[in-house]
Amino acid sequence: MTRQMALVGFLQAQNCTNLPGSWRHPESRDDSMSADYYQEIARILERGKFHMAFFDDRLAMPDRYNNDHAHTVEYGIRCVKMDPIVVLTTMGMVTTKLGLASTASTTYFEPFDVARRFATLDLMTNGRAAWNVVTSVNDGEALNMGKAQHLDHDPRYDRADEFMEVVLGHWDSWEDGSLLIDKTSGRFADPTKVKRLDHKGEFFASRGPFTVPRSAQGHPVIIQAGASGRGQRFAGRWGEVIFTASRNLASAKQGYDAIRGEAVKAGRDPDQMFLCNLITPVAGATKAEAEDRMAVIQKLPLEIDALSLLAEALNFDFGAKPIDEPLTSEELQGMQGMLGMRDGVLRASGKSNPSTRDFITFSGRAQVQDAIVGGPKEIADRLEEMFEGRGCDGFVVAASYVPGSYADFVNHVVPELQKRGLFHQDYAGTTLRENLGLKRPAAGAWKTRAQAAAE
Numbered sequence: 001m002t003r004q005m006a007l008v009g010f011l012q013a014q015n016c017t018n019l020p021g022s023w024r025h026p027e028s029r030d031d032s033m034s035a036d037y038y039q040e041i042a043r044i045l046e047r048g049k050f051h052m053a054f055f056d057d058r059l060a061m062p063d064r065y066n067n068d069h070a071h072t073v074e075y076g077i078r079c080v081k082m083d084p085i086v087v088l089t090t091m092g093m094v095t096t097k098l099g100l101a102s103t104a105s106t107t108y109f110e111p112f113d114v115a116r117r118f119a120t121l122d123l124m125t126n127g128r129a130a131w132n133v134v135t136s137v138n139d140g141e142a143l144n145m146g147k148a149q150h151l152d153h154d155p156r157y158d159r160a161d162e163f164m165e166v167v168l169g170h171w172d173s174w175e176d177g178s179l180l181i182d183k184t185s186g187r188f189a190d191p192t193k194v195k196r197l198d199h200k201g202e203f204f205a206s207r208g209p210f211t212v213p214r215s216a217q218g219h220p221v222i223i224q225a226g227a228s229g230r231g232q233r234f235a236g237r238w239g240e241v242i243f244t245a246s247r248n249l250a251s252a253k254q255g256y257d258a259i260r261g262e263a264v265k266a267g268r269d270p271d272q273m274f275l276c277n278l279i280t281p282v283a284g285a286t287k288a289e290a291e292d293r294m295a296v297i298q299k300l301p302l303e304i305d306a307l308s309l310l311a312e313a314l315n316f317d318f319g320a321k322p323i324d325e326p327l328t329s330e331e332l333q334g335m336q337g338m339l340g341m342r343d344g345v346l347r348a349s350g351k352s353n354p355s356t357r358d359f360i361t362f363s364g365r366a367q368v369q370d371a372i373v374g375g376p377k378e379i380a381d382r383l384e385e386m387f388e389g390r391g392c393d394g395f396v397v398a399a400s401y402v403p404g405s406y407a408d409f410v411n412h413v414v415p416e417l418q419k420r421g422l423f424h425q426d427y428a429g430t431t432l433r434e435n436l437g438l439k440r441p442a443a444g445a446w447k448t449r450a451q452a453a454a455e
Ligand SMILES: Cc1cc2nc3c(=O)[nH]c(=O)nc-3n(C[C@H](O)[C@H](O)[C@H](O)COP(=O)(O)O)c2cc1C
Pocket: 055, 056, 057, 058, 103, 133, 134, 135, 136, 137, 224, 225, 226, 227, 228, 229, 230, 231, 232, 243, 244, 245, 278, 337, 338, 339, 340, 341, 396
């Protein structure tokens, strides 16, 4: 079969999109704290045959900049952050095919809890759930979750490896065929097919038995977005859908090859994983219409948006330095958040000690300079180049206003991608795995492949 791309809607259960200024857009809906807002997005994405709606998450509002939240609340810089799984559930109730993905942290939750919440979502949506595994980024999250400080970068991933073993172990506990529900014999399930996990490891202990049987797709799809060396190793071991944020084909190809290489080392088939690259399309019926839209969007960001979100993502208070003063090597080394972002700024600026202003310019954080602006042809051309050039297998589509950005993409770009045979005409099945073309995992398959790779 011809290779076709996966499309994922990038959503936030918050007062703005990942572009913090989006709420100021004249056509943005004002009711982002209502179910109806998210249900409208869900219907648009399903009309456009998107594989998934995906929510990011963070367990704190940005307040690392100047160690204060006043600016965050005042300018609406992602200051509302609701529980994404609850919001997803409301979207699941008005759709039947759209995959439903949410982020949850391995650093601040217990694996049993995460395993149960996602397995429940998977049952309630007939096998459409996915979990984006993150290790979280900053001290604000630590302080909200009863810890003094966020864990260091690489040890977070060591802990996350064991977290995955516990979650997947629990998801395997009810063998297929264990449910009998036989009123005549009075037997609900076969006890020989439901096992306790009895996990006692370095970081976690969880006994079981798990309390949620397997779903139509086996278990939720695993998403990951590690970008550092350690993060890519983790993504290659566990991720079935991988999110990347490459800005051009050359760097996308590098990331694509690196993560697929890690998957092979972990004993996996790299063709059973989809790398989806983040894009911000600004689409119109014509190029001119899109450029008019972009003119409005470009006026939305404020400098404080970028400063606030950089401080949040890198767990570093950029407010403590004059904006044009180079950061010291010690300060750069001390950053513990999304290190892929720091490294990207070092690369793109060509400076070993960039200033805060360089971070604003070269990270593009909270801004739209990376937007792909165009009519159907221009946007489809860019996506086709990245997809056919093997920079990725699909795209995570970010919005600069809601619901307009999704509607514009679905109305103008999706038909063009379909016409070119790059995107499916319709959903192949009902579960997310069926629609992505991922095999239903056999219970325990992840263990054998880890062993095979170690041998
Ligand atoms: C599309 C996309 C979505 C992401 N969503 C989240 C998120 O919701 N929460 C989070 O803490 N990190 C999120 N991340 C960050 C990644 O999990 C990861 O930390 C980041 O890419 C840096 O990689 P590293 O952890 O290997 O340094 C996202 C990254 C991408 C590309």
